[in-house]
Amino acid sequence: MHLAPGLLALVLPEMTDSSVRSRDHRASRLKRSASVGPQSEGAGTASALRVYLTAVLGGAASACAWLVPGTGFSAVLGWIAVLLLVYTVRARRAYLPAFAAGLVGHLIGFYWVAGTVSAFGGFGSLTSALIFSLFVALGALLFLVYALVHHQLPAAFDALALRSATAIVIAELLTIRLFPWHFGHTQIAFTPFVQIAGIGGAMAVSFLMFWLAEVSVRIVVFRERRRTFLVPVILFAWAIGYGVAMMRTFSAPQGLPQEVIVVQGNASLAEKRDLDSARKNLDRIYALSCQAAHPGSLVVWPEGSVPAYIPAAIGKVGHPPVLPWIGDGTALLVGSYSFLPDQRRYNAAFAVYPDGTVPRPYFKQILIPFGESIPFSSYLPWLKGLNAKAGVFSAGTETRVFSYPMRRPDGTATTLKVAPLICYEDTVPALARNASRKGAELLINITSDSWFGRTLAPRQHHLIAAFRAIENRRFLIRATNTGLSGVVDPLGRTIASIPPFAEGTATAQVTPLTYRSAYAYGIGDGPWWALMVVAFGVTVHANGMWRVRLSRP
Known part of the structure; x- marks a missing residue:
């Protein structure tokens, strides 16, 4: 060269005769x-x-x-x-x-x-x-x-x-x-x-x-x-x-396949903020779901698809349905908002079982500052004035694994265990690891990347999220409002997708997995923290020995 x-x-190294x-x-x-x-x-x-x-x-x-x-x-x-x-x-x-x-x-x-x-x-x-x-x-x-x-x-x-x-x-x-x-x-x-x-x-x-x-x-x-x-x-x-x-x-994991349908309504940021437009988007997503659903399939909607606050203890879909229900043995995972009796509000993911039963929802644990919450606003109320449109959500405190009662094509009963991650949470390895350890067979991310606009950010987000599939050896399903929605296999490969800023559905056959990966079930980031501790110890020891030698006549 x-x-x-x-x-x-x-x-x-610098070596001069004038060195002292x-x-x-x-x-x-x-x-x-x-x-x-x-x-x-x-x-x-x-x-x-x-x-x-x-x-x-x-x-x-x-x-x-x-x-x-x-x-x-x-x-x-x-x-x-x-x-x-x-x-x-x-x-x-x-x-x-x-x-x-x-x-x-x-x-x-x-x-x-x-x-x-x-x-x-x-x-x-x-x-x-x-x-x-x-x-x-x-x-x-x-x-x-x-x-x-x-x-x-x-x-x-x-x-x-x-x-x-x-x-x-x-x-x-x-x-x-x-x-x-x-x-x-x-x-x-x-x-x-x-x-x-x-x-x-x-x-x-x-x-x-x-x-x-x-x-x-x-x-x-x-x-x-x-x-x-x-x-x-x-x-x-x-x-x-x-x-x-x-x-x-x-590449072809062992197990019975599960049909998953990802729905992308392509609701723009302006539509999400306008209640009438948000309701029209809800109707559009529901129509797309009914067209694509089959008995025994799991349909996944993006974050905030249902523009309403739904009580955490709703228990079952209502009439008219506050939460969607397709029937015919179809299950859903839906992004919406929720609250508890003490009026705390949450960004939530609701599971709708095939019979219309609704278990307690998952509450998003990691909130985005200044968008979903204003840090320290409880101590300094004037901070709320920085963004009057910011949400007032509380953070969830636990990982949830939904156990869907499903039926296979031959009529036999089975249970599908699914863990949701909302928005930014699919970039945090610890949350996906916790879900896998709690028995999740599929990982599902519902998000709203419309905030990014027509940039490369949705693709960058998808790339980082794909590592959760590799780390846990699980299929990862991602449903976003404007894309990139898709299905990632346990090797990190996107096997089905919907282009950004397009309306549509993507259907994939995935395998619920219980594989215990070394990263999720044992190693985690522990070795890297241990390496840092060892490096610090060796450096301190080496510097100490160098000073001892230097002090000798």
Whole structure:
């Protein structure tokens, strides 16, 4: 590579005759940081510009990966971004370049946040711009924390080239991202590779990507050769083999199929806010459902499809029905609103059993600030004035699994166990894990992505949600008001869908599964938290030993 000679300056530590430190101190410092590649003072402005350019290109590659979500091109761009970022943080002063990469990545990749803040929160242009700027800055902290941790880790992480992989996991654990994405999400089209999410979640994919990237950079650019560099290569080969095995298992999973019908009425944001239009949308969804339903099918409606507050203890559909009922053995899962006798209100999902029975609904647990609730408004009432249209919902406190009494085509009775997730909740792995552990055989997300408008956000949302199917080895059904609605198989592949901003239904045969994935039933994110604790302990110990050696005459 032509860049290699110039880049060698990045791995040469500063050593001058005027140094006041001892030779032993310099040798110790070299040992701790040689693999990080501190930038020498003689590298000059050109070297600094090269680092910034590499960082910005890495951020741009990351952003572009999110502009073509779920495609093979996105997967390739994800690898390019990781390679460039791994190279960037090897410079001594990589903090600002890394932060710049994060700014570029979020500004371009999630451009739609500005419009969504305005539509969802009801803010003016200036306030929306300020909130978007805050979102970009907070998101960019992921890149900054990655660089900070990378430089603080001691030489013990260099033998296996684990510095970057460890740093990215810690950064993904510690930073707050309002849109909770991981680098591993870019690989959804690389089906064999992403199956390791069934063991370690999306962070397992990120971890292995950065591990391989560090080995590649150190071999190709910095001409390092170590036998231990074979470890991540072997693990990557194993991951592909594991993925192929999972594809054989879940491409046609064992079990009796269940027909699921997803309904998308394509109600715009304006229609959702107008009661008459919302009722017309309800009639439209009901008509679509009746046309597509078959005895024994499960029909899924989007979030807030029924524009009414329904008592949690309704017990059964009414006459005229407040909740829809098709009959003929058809079951429904419907998005609506609910309340308790104490007048607390909830964003809810109602199950309507084939006989018209309605169990206690599921209450959404994670509310969207300034749209569904105003944080701290109970203490500071004036905050409600920031958005007079904001909901006054309370948060639910438990995961619900509905047990639908169904009948198979041959007439035999069976029970279908379904867990709903509302809106943003399908981006939170813990909620889906809890549902699987409580016995859910299908995961269903009902959402209203009309807030995003005609942007790429619905596709990005769908991509992140697809990882819940892999992690839990369950079919994931997603019904949204304006799209993207669809069905995701346990391998993360979308097997049926309705295009965004279209009216229609999608029918799929899914298999209710009880498979106990390692991620859902045992591992979870525990290993990543343990890795962070170990990294912290090793770093503290290494720094302590370095100070002891330095203090010796």
